[in-house]
Amino acid sequence: MPAVVQVNNVSKVFKLPLERKQFFMQHITALLHGQLGYRKLEAVKNVGLEFSEGETIALIGANGSGKTTLLKLIAGILVPTTGSISVIEKSASLFGLGVGIQEELTARENVFLYSALLGFSRKQVKEQFSKIIEFAELEEFVDVKLKQFSSGMRMRLAFSTAIHSDAELFLIDEVFSVGDEHFQKKCLDVFKELQKEGKTIVLVSHNMEHVKKFCGRAVWIEEGIIKRDGKPAGIIKDYVKQS
Amino acid sequence: MASSYFNMLREITLADFKLRYYDSVLGIVWVFAKPFLMFAVLFTVFSFLKRFEVANYAWFLLLGIIIWNFFSDATSKSILNMRSKSEFIKKIAFPREIIVYSACLNSLITFALNILAYVVLALLFGGPLNIGFLLLIIPAxxxxxxxxxxxxxxxxxxxxxRDIAHIWEVFLRAFFWLTPIVYPLAVIPEKYRTLIFLNPLVSIINTARELALYNTIPPLFDITLVFGVSIVVFVLGIALFNRQSKYFAEEL
Structure with a gap:
C-alpha cells in the first residue's frame, strides 16, 4: 500500500504571547523592556508517521495532547516548525463545530462556499447537493439562514458537505461529540462506505467505542509524542486504564 | 487546479456581496450611496462656499470620488476580510491570497457599477462623454x-x-484631502507639485480626468511610471503575504 501521508520528524512550536500583544503600543513597550513577550509551547514533538491508502486511523489522547495540531499540520492549515509532511492525495478536512460557516447565509449558500474552499468545482457540488442535504436531513431548511440552526444541524451540514467531496483523504476532528444517536449511526455507516471505497480516514475522537469498532489503527498521543501506535484494542485498554 | 482556484474566488466574492446587502432594505442601492452622497455634500460645499476654477467641476469631482472610493473600499475591505474570514483560515487550508483578491474584486464590481451610474448621469445631464472615456480602463x-x-x-x-484597521481609517481620511480630488492640481504651489506626485493616486486620478473629461492623453512616461510603481507594490506585497500567510492560522 502506498503511503498517502508521510510525516517526517515533525515538531510544532507555538509562540504563546504572555500578554496578547495586538496593539502597537504593547509591542513598543515590550521592546523597551526587552521582554520576549511569549513563551514557547511544543505541541508536537518530533513525530514520524506514515498512513497508507485505505487505512482508518484514530488519533487518541487527552485534551491538549497535540492531536488536533497534528491533524491541522497534515491538513496544511499549520506549517511544521521542523520536519516535513507530504500528502499525496486531495484531502477534505473538518474541524470542530463552526467550520468557518457564515451565519447570515443560507444552508445552500454555505454548502457552496464550504465546498469551494475545500477545492471542489461548482459542477461537483451541484451534482452532490441534493445528497448533501438529504444526508444532513435538512431538506426543509435549505433556504434558512444558518444563524437559525442548532449546533447539531450545523454539524450535520458541515459533516455531510465534507464527506460528499471527492477527496481521497478525510481529516476529521471530533464529529461524534454532536449529533444524536441516530446521526452518529449514519456517520458510522458512511465511514464504512468510504472505507469500502478505499479512502483514507484520519479522525480525532474521544469515543473509544467507535474507535474500537471502526478504526484499524489507533495512534495514542501524549504531550506531543506518539506513545503507542497499532491495533486499537490493546492501546485503548491501556489508555482507558491510565486516564 | 486553476478552476477550483477561481471557484473559491467566485464563491467568496459572491457570498460577501450577498452578505453586504442581504438584510438591508435598500439593498444594491448602497453600492451607489457612498460615493454619490459624498459627492452631494462636497459639491454643495465647493460650489457655494468656495469655488475652484475647473471646467466641468461636477464631473471632475464625481469622477475623482468614484476612483478614490475604489481605493479606499478595496483596502479597508481587505483588512475587514482578514477578520471576518478568520474562521476559514483557521479551519480550512486554501490559498490565503484569495481573501485579498475577493475583497478587491468586490470593490471592482462596485466601482464598475459606479462608473455605469456616472455614464447614465452624464447622458441624462449632458456631461462630457468623449472617446477618451473608454480609455478609463488604463487608470482603472x-x-x-x-x-x-x-x-x-x-x-x-x-x-x-489589530489596530491597523483604525490607523488605516485615519490614514485614508488624511489622504483624501492630500490628494487632489476635491481641488485641482493647479491649486498646489509649484514647489510641492513633485512631492505630491509621489502619491500614485494623484497621477491615477489625474490621468482619468485628462482622458474622460478633457479628452487629452497624459504623457506616456507618466502612465508607464505609475504602472511600474503599481506593479512593484503588487509584487512586493504578494511576496510578503505569501511568506507570512503560512502562519495566519496560528496568529489570528
Missing part, C-alpha cells in the same frame, strides 16, 4: 493593481497588530 487597471498590492501589506500587518 493601475488603481486595481496598486490597491491590491497595498491590501496585501495591510492584511499582513493586520494579523500582527
Amino acid at each position: 487597471t493601475q488603481i486595481l493593481i496598486f490597491a491590491t498590492g497595498i491590501s496585501f501589506f495591510l492584511s499582513v500587518l493586520f494579523v500582527k497588530a
Whole structure:
C-alpha cells in the first residue's frame, strides 16, 4: 500500500504571547523592556508517521495532547516548525463545530462556499447537493439562514458537505461529540462506505467505542509524542486504564 | 487546479456581496450611496462656499470620488476580510491570497457599477462623454493593481497588530484631502507639485480626468511610471503575504 501521508520528524512550536500583544503600543513597550513577550509551547514533538491508502486511523489522547495540531499540520492549515509532511492525495478536512460557516447565509449558500474552499468545482457540488442535504436531513431548511440552526444541524451540514467531496483523504476532528444517536449511526455507516471505497480516514475522537469498532489503527498521543501506535484494542485498554 | 482556484474566488466574492446587502432594505442601492452622497455634500460645499476654477467641476469631482472610493473600499475591505474570514483560515487550508483578491474584486464590481451610474448621469445631464472615456480602463487597471498590492501589506500587518484597521481609517481620511480630488492640481504651489506626485493616486486620478473629461492623453512616461510603481507594490506585497500567510492560522 502506498503511503498517502508521510510525516517526517515533525515538531510544532507555538509562540504563546504572555500578554496578547495586538496593539502597537504593547509591542513598543515590550521592546523597551526587552521582554520576549511569549513563551514557547511544543505541541508536537518530533513525530514520524506514515498512513497508507485505505487505512482508518484514530488519533487518541487527552485534551491538549497535540492531536488536533497534528491533524491541522497534515491538513496544511499549520506549517511544521521542523520536519516535513507530504500528502499525496486531495484531502477534505473538518474541524470542530463552526467550520468557518457564515451565519447570515443560507444552508445552500454555505454548502457552496464550504465546498469551494475545500477545492471542489461548482459542477461537483451541484451534482452532490441534493445528497448533501438529504444526508444532513435538512431538506426543509435549505433556504434558512444558518444563524437559525442548532449546533447539531450545523454539524450535520458541515459533516455531510465534507464527506460528499471527492477527496481521497478525510481529516476529521471530533464529529461524534454532536449529533444524536441516530446521526452518529449514519456517520458510522458512511465511514464504512468510504472505507469500502478505499479512502483514507484520519479522525480525532474521544469515543473509544467507535474507535474500537471502526478504526484499524489507533495512534495514542501524549504531550506531543506518539506513545503507542497499532491495533486499537490493546492501546485503548491501556489508555482507558491510565486516564 | 486553476478552476477550483477561481471557484473559491467566485464563491467568496459572491457570498460577501450577498452578505453586504442581504438584510438591508435598500439593498444594491448602497453600492451607489457612498460615493454619490459624498459627492452631494462636497459639491454643495465647493460650489457655494468656495469655488475652484475647473471646467466641468461636477464631473471632475464625481469622477475623482468614484476612483478614490475604489481605493479606499478595496483596502479597508481587505483588512475587514482578514477578520471576518478568520474562521476559514483557521479551519480550512486554501490559498490565503484569495481573501485579498475577493475583497478587491468586490470593490471592482462596485466601482464598475459606479462608473455605469456616472455614464447614465452624464447622458441624462449632458456631461462630457468623449472617446477618451473608454480609455478609463488604463487608470482603472493601475488603481486595481496598486490597491491590491497595498491590501496585501495591510492584511499582513493586520494579523500582527489589530489596530491597523483604525490607523488605516485615519490614514485614508488624511489622504483624501492630500490628494487632489476635491481641488485641482493647479491649486498646489509649484514647489510641492513633485512631492505630491509621489502619491500614485494623484497621477491615477489625474490621468482619468485628462482622458474622460478633457479628452487629452497624459504623457506616456507618466502612465508607464505609475504602472511600474503599481506593479512593484503588487509584487512586493504578494511576496510578503505569501511568506507570512503560512502562519495566519496560528496568529489570528
